[in-house]
Amino acid sequence: MALPSSTRSAPSKPTAARRNETGVVVAIAATVLAYALTQTMPVPTVNVLRQAFDTSAAATTWAVVSAPLLAGAVLTPVIGRLGDQFGKRRALLTVLAVFLAGSVTALVSWDIGVLIAARAVQGVSLAVMALGYGILRESLPADRVPFALGLTAGVLGGGAGGALVVGGLIVDHLPWRAMFLAGCLLVGTALVLVARYVPESRVRASGRPDLLGAGVLGLGLAALLLALTQAPAWGWTSPGVIALAAAGTVLFGLFIVVERRVAQPLVDPELFTHRPILMANLGALLLGISQYVFYLLVPTLAQLPAAPDAATATGFALSVTGAGLVMLPGSVATLPAGSVAGWMGGRLGPRAVLGLGLAVAVLGAAAMALGHDTAWQVAGLWVVFSIGSGLAMAALPALVSSAAPADRVASANGINVVARTVGGSVGSQLGIAVLASQTLPGTGTAAASAFGLSFWIAAGAAALGVLAAGLATSPAAG
The missing domain is CATH 4.10.860 (DNA Excision Repair, Uvrb; Chain A)
Known part of the structure; x- marks a missing residue:
């Protein structure tokens, strides 16, 4: 009787294993989507939140951007290392539980101080990418890892851009608390999926924190x-x-x-000096600079009023929702770009895909610097840039994961995530500085030349990233 039983069950094992692997990919993708949407949705609501809490623009900016950015950048390397030491699943579940608590607190916030604190707690969610990339590498067969990493990176990029549309719709049609309610539902769903499908780490780093x-x-x-x-x-x-x-x-x-x-x-010094990882971190920093120039300028350009003089016209006079719709095609393009990057990475290697993606981003940014006169033109060139950045974002975790030791994957990806976050902060502040320095005479409105210069900065950062990718020799080559 044993033989027939064995014969019947044997064909189901590959199917069950495949189903479990798919469950892992879905759980990590849902987790990254919850992070991307929750962190970016509040961006279009800055003015609404400022009026709702009767507070300053500086305080609102801290609640929307600065508090989660600071907390996430500080905590992510630590959480990545703890995941390597004590289990990535355990660390991810803990992060999601804290993330959910922060989301609930943001939902019921009664003053701006509480909202700032809640958003700082939500900043812990930046660590989900480092942990998720490590889980994918460890839980999937080697031939499925590039696609899974690419898909997850595509979800991150597409979700961040799509969140601007969702945030705009909420601002225009619903109470602002609706976005935090949506965030609670997303994080809760991710928590359930991770608990159901993600296995615990088999590889652990030794030592104490x-x-x-x-x-x-x-x-x-x-x-x-x-x-x-x-x-x-x-x-x-x-x-x-x-x-x-x-x-x-x-x-x-x-x-x-x-x-x-x-x-x-906490971070092995060799992870800073090992050339593939060092160049991947530099590439992430430069990609972050380039991306966040676009994240800041495209919606700003769309919402500024149009001027009658073509030489000084700067905006398209769109609503918040309209500005989000301008960004929607590029955000959607990021997802297939990330998936294609996984397929390409398996054949060309992640270093080549990183260089290619950044090169496409250079073309999109340079073309935008030369011409951004209509909403259709901006939307189309944003698609080009998004395809390039989507390829690059997918290549980064693949490059880091292939170069880092098995017991340092989450730590190495944590540093890479922070590098892109720091680059994003640099890029956004550079954009703000350029817009503030070049304004139309007698007004506080940014001049057309300010947008052109900012897009050239984005192109230059991406071009330097291409050079960094070229220096990121394969792990086999040392």
């Missing part, structure tokens, strides 16, 4: 990002900004010293 290294790195990142965030308000040459930038630089140097001395470092 590096609390000293975590503290020094966290302070360094906080100082740097605070300087970038406050520079437009305080002035780029103000004593406060200079002091914070200097403190961040010193702390990063101290962090390297600490990590070389402790037995079990």
Whole structure:
């Protein structure tokens, strides 16, 4: 009787295994989607939140952008390392539980201080990408990993852009609390899927948590990002900004010293010096700069009023929803681009895909710098740029995951995620600075030349990223 039973059950094993693998991919994709939507949806609601809480624009900006950015950048390397040591599934479930608590608090916020605190708690969700990439590499067969990483990166890029449309629709048609209710539902769904489908890590890093290294790195990142965030308000040459930038630089140097001395470092110093990972981190930083210039300028350009003089016309006079719709085609294009990147990476290698993606982004950004006169033109060139950035975003985790040791995958991806986040902060502040420095005479409206210069900055950053990709020799080559 044993033989027939074995014969009947044998064909089902591959099917069951395939179904479990698909469940893992769906769970991680849902988690990344919850992060992308929840972090970006509030961006179009800045003015609505400012009026709802009767507060300043600076306080609202902290609630929408700065608080989650700072918290996420500081916590992600630590959480990635804890995931490597104690299990990525356990760490991801903990992150999602905290994320959900922050989302519920944001939903019921009664003043701007509570909302800022809630958004800071939500910032922990930045770590889901580092943990998710590690889980995909460990849970799937090698031939499915490139596609899964590409799909997840595409969901991240598409979700972030699509969230601007959703946020705009909410601003125009629903109470602002609706976006946080949607966030609660998304995070809760992701939590259930991860608990149901994601297995625990088989590979664990040894040692105890590096609390000293975590503290020094966290302070360094906080100082740097605070300087970038406050520079437009305080002035780029103000004593406060200079002091914070200097403190961040010193702390990063101290962090390297600490990590070389402790037995079990938070981040293995070799992860900074190993060329594929070093260049991947540089590429992530430059990609973040380029992307966030677009994230800032495209909706700004769409919503500015049009001027009768073609030489000084700067905007398309669209609503928040209309601005989101301008970005929608590019956001949608990111998803198939990420999926194609996984297929290409399996054949050409992630380094080649990273270089190709950044090269396409250069073309899109340069073309946008040369001409952005109509909404259709901007939407079309945004698609070109989004395809390139989607390819690059998908290649980054594949490059890092293939180059990092198995017990350091989450840590290495955590640093890469933070590098892109820091780049995003730099890019957004550069865009703000350029728009503020070039305005139409007698008004506070940005001149057309400001947009052209900003898009050239995005193109230049992506071009430097192409060079970094070229220097990221394959792991086999050392």
